[in-house]
Amino acid sequence: MTINESIESVRKSFRTDLDSFPSDPKEIDSLRSVYFGRKGLIAGLYISLADLPNNEKPEAGQSINNFKKKLQTDFDAKASTVIDVASTTHNQSFDLSLPGFPITNGSIHPLQQTLDEIKSIFKSVGFKVAYGPEIEDDYHNFEALNIPKHHPARDMQDTFFVKDNIVLRTHTSNVQIHLMEEREPPLRYIVPGRVYRNESVSYKSYCLFHQIEGLFVDKNVSMADLKGILEYFVKQFFGESTVMRFRPSFFPFTEPSAEVDIWDKKRGKWMEILGCGMIDPNVFENVGYDSSIWHGYAFGMGIERMTMLKYGIDDIRLFYQNDIRFLEQF
Numbered sequence: 001m002t003i004n005e006s007i008e009s010v011r012k013s014f015r016t017d018l019d020s021f022p023s024d025p026k027e028i029d030s031l032r033s034v035y036f037g038r039k040g041l042i043a044g045l046y047i048s049l050a051d052l053p054n055n056e057k058p059e060a061g062q063s064i065n066n067f068k069k070k071l072q073t074d075f076d077a078k079a080s081t082v083i084d085v086a087s088t089t090h091n092q093s094f095d096l097s098l099p100g101f102p103i104t105n106g107s108i109h110p111l112q113q114t115l116d117e118i119k120s121i122f123k124s125v126g127f128k129v130a131y132g133p134e135i136e137d138d139y140h141n142f143e144a145l146n147i148p149k150h151h152p153a154r155d156m157q158d159t160f161f162v163k164d165n166i167v168l169r170t171h172t173s174n175v176q177i178h179l180m181e182e183r184e185p186p187l188r189y190i191v192p193g194r195v196y197r198n199e200s201v202s203y204k205s206y207c208l209f210h211q212i213e214g215l216f217v218d219k220n221v222s223m224a225d226l227k228g229i230l231e232y233f234v235k236q237f238f239g240e241s242t243v244m245r246f247r248p249s250f251f252p253f254t255e256p257s258a259e260v261d262i263w264d265k266k267r268g269k270w271m272e273i274l275g276c277g278m279i280d281p282n283v284f285e286n287v288g289y290d291s292s293i294w295h296g297y298a299f300g301m302g303i304e305r306m307t308m309l310k311y312g313i314d315d316i317r318l319f320y321q322n323d324i325r326f327l328e329q330f
């Protein structure tokens with residue numbers, strides 16, 4: 001066989017191997033040594049040079065060199081389509097044409113979104129934001145708010161006691177007292193925060209939840225001001241066409257007291273959204289404000305409740321389970 005015939009036969013077998021090129025890196029390596037190894041087919045071609053007359057050696061050597069280069073380029077090109085850096089280290093094939101992993105963005109918790117929205121509505125009409133303690137004494141959580149000893153809210157069932165006279169606050173109304181004790185009127189604050197109730201956990205109640213308290217103290221404040229601000233708020237939060245009503249109610253710290261309901265089209269009934277009223281003169285007395293000069297209103301609402309009504313969520317526990325299928329809807 002002449003050198004050229006030998007080259008031709010190696011070329012032929014190389015073509016066949018390219019057509020059934022392996023994908024496993026180990027097999028690729030052994031195929032590589034079949035051609036380019038120390039005892040491989042190319043090496044064999046060089047060995048057969050020895051049989052040629054000296055004057056033919058340079059030209060034949062050149063042909064083998066060129067052939068080897070071409071084979072190497074083709075082999076590497078083929079190999080790079082089936083393996084990549086990752087697979088050479090992890091011994092796995094890697095399909096560059098597959099789509100990448102999606103980058104998932106986190107989202108703001110629905111309760112935080114509601115809170116942010118409520119805050120910005122009240123801030124737009126001049127309210128400032130204040131905070132107060134979650135661990136509270138009996139006086140600020142109950143007594144100063146005109147909640148007498150026998151009131152159901154003080155029942156062991158409803159209140160988590162830290163120790164005698166110290167409770168986890170059952171509402172954000174405690175901060176009304178702190179604000180009025182610490183500052184001179186006029187006051188215009190909203191107070192967001194966590195509150196705790198010792199209730200059995202169900203779809204409609206949880207052992208902790210969030211409220212926003214509103215407090216406005218000034219001269220000549222009337223129930224009409226309270227109605228005006230809450231109407232403005234409800235339409236901003238639930239939409240301009242929301243139907244709402246004020247319904248007489250009772251809270252120890254307001255007189256008169258009311259609750260606000262909105263008409264829930266989906267459920268076909270009135271849903272209570274908040275409690276409110278004119279600050280009781282007894283409360284003013286407890287903080288040393290002269291109730292013949294100062295008047296005020298207060299209101300309190302549950303953030304979970306507002307969120308559930310706005311988005312049609314029917315189980316309060318969803319807010320606390322961190323189930324990604326729930327959270328990613330917001």
Ligand code: DAH
Pocket residue numbers: 170171172173213214251254274275276277297298299300301
């Ligand atoms: N603190 C009440 C509760 O937890 C809500 C509330 C009602 C707050 C009337 C107020 C108010 O400020 O005026 O249910």
